Amino acid sequence: MSAGAASAADWHRPSSLAEALAIRSRAGSAVVAIAGCTDLMVGWNAGARRLPPVLDLSALDELxxxxxxxxxxxxxxxxxxxxxxxxxxxxxxxxxxxxxxxxxxxxxxxxxxxxxxxxxxxxxxxxxxxxxxxxxxxxxxxxxxxxxxxxxxxxxxxxxxxxxxxxxxxxxxxxxFPASDASIHYRKVGTRRSQAISKVAMAAVIATTVDGAGRQVRAARFGFASVGPVPLSAPTLSAALMGERLVAVDRDRVEHALATDLSPVDDIRSTAAYRRQVAVNLVMQAIAEAG
Ligand SMILES: Cc1cc2nc3c(=O)[nH]c(=O)nc-3n(C[C@H](O)[C@H](O)[C@H](O)COP(=O)(O)OP(=O)(O)OC[C@H]3O[C@@H](n4cnc5c(N)ncnc54)[C@H](O)[C@@H]3O)c2cc1C
CATH class of the missing domain: 3.30.465.10 (Uridine Diphospho-n-acetylenolpyruvylglucosamine Reductase; domain 3)
Structure with a gap:
């Protein structure tokens, strides 16, 4: 079953943000905003008979x-x-x-x-x-x-x-911009090296202060994909690392913090247990690189 075309009357393509917001205000959820349409088109092709009325954002240079x-x-x-x-x-x-x-x-x-x-x-x-x-x-x-x-x-x-x-x-x-001396670390783990949906992905920005005894964390922020119902930060882990010497951070501590922050599930791409292990591995790698 393929998606039928929306009529011209249902295809709004405003040329200013003000006009777009006015349409959105009038129509609310009765119009669907579209940008590149790469997510929406998949859903429509999968079963919708007609496109819903559309608010096409592609002419808005200001966006x-x-x-x-x-x-x-x-x-x-x-x-x-x-x-x-x-x-x-x-x-x-x-x-x-x-x-x-x-x-x-x-x-x-x-x-x-x-x-x-x-x-x-x-x-x-x-x-x-x-x-x-x-x-x-x-x-x-x-x-x-x-x-x-x-x-x-x-x-x-x-x-x-x-x-x-x-x-x-x-x-x-x-x-x-992160602090110029911050260590950044991004890794997507999927079935293939490219064009895969992530099993786990992690981004980290770790800022440290150096003294004679090594590097001490002054701020650490994380972001994760595919380990919960939404993209997740890891506030428990960030708090646990504050003020810690990087060389003193052990795996158990990271695992314990992530047990609170992440809530992975088993699904078609991976298991919750694998995702937990990989998330800990990625954090330990980021900490090793920051040191
Ligand atoms: C073959 C294929 C491979 C893909 N691979 C990946 C991948 O590897 N990684 C990945 O993350 N994603 C992937 N995607 C998903 C998709 O390409 C991305 O999520 C993309 O960034 C969606 O952007 P879009 O402009 O196409 O969104 P659209 O499809 O136009 O819109 C997506 C949603 O956002 C809403 N929306 C869009 N713009 C606005 C706005 N300004 N304000 C309010 N609501 C808005 C729409 O109403 C809709 O609900 C893939 C998709 C396909 C088809």
Whole structure:
């Protein structure tokens, strides 16, 4: 069964954000926002007879901009993974984000897939969210009522649910630069080296202070994919590592903290037990590299 075409009357393609928000305000959940459509098209092809009315964001240049500031890069929700992966400042200063964008499906998918779509599709296995969590990103939402910026940590409130209200659009994602001496570590573990949905993915930013006795953690942030119903940070682990000497961090301690932070399940791609072990391995690797 294939998806039938939406009529022209059901296909809204505004040329300004204000116009898009007005449509969203009037129609609410009766219109579906589409960006690159790489997630939505799969669902429609899988069974829907007709496309629902559509709010097509592809003509909104203001949603596609990538702006470099002194402390952060602000990426429009409709910027493609291909642009993010090849952006010189993102590559140089937010290397994990360039890497995760490059891991998001094939090159053809990356050309269409947007960062906003990756976040709003709200898959716990999506590739960019762990990196955004580790960098401490913020997301900006807008509606006709105004705009608000919130921490990305906590944005996913449950499986496929977010803090976004029905009349809001995701406008941009602001990703602060990590401290220049911070150690960054990103790894996606899947069945293949490319074009695989992750079994586990982890991103880490670990900042340390050095003295005669070695490196001591002054801040550590993590992001994980595929180990819970939403992309997860690891607040218990971050708190446990604060002030610790890297050489003194043992595996049991990490395992204990992650038992609280992560809630993996058995599914078609892996088992909960494997995911727990790999998550601990990835954290231990990140700690070893930071030392
Ligand atoms: C073959 C294939 C391989 C893939 N591989 C990967 C992979 O390796 N890793 C990975 O993470 N993903 C992968 N994906 C999933 C998908 O490509 C990404 O999630 C992509 O980033 C989605 O972006 P999009 O612009 O296409 O979203 P769309 O399909 O246009 O939208 C996705 C959701 O986000 C909502 N939305 C989009 N933009 C906004 C906005 N600005 N405000 C509010 N809501 C919005 C839409 O309403 C919809 O609910 C793959 C998909 C396919 C088909």
């Amino acid at each position: 596609a901009a990538i702006e470099v500031g002194p402390d952060a890069v602000t990426i429009g929700a409709a910027a493609s993974c291909a642009r993010i992966a090849t952006h010189p400042v993102i590559a140089a200063r937010l290397g994990m984000l360039a890497a995760s964008a490059r891991q998001t499906g094939s090159v053809a998918i990356q050309n269409r897939a947007t960062l906003g779509g990756n976040i709003m599709n709200a898959s716990p296995a999506a590739d960019n969210p762990p990196v955004l969590l580790a960098y401490g990103a913020r997301v900006t939402l807008a509606s006709v009522r105004g705009s608000r910026t919130v921490a990305y940590e906590g944005f996913h409130t449950g499986y496929k649910r977010t803090l976004a209200e029905v009349d809001e659009l995701l406008v941009s994602v602001t990703v602060p």
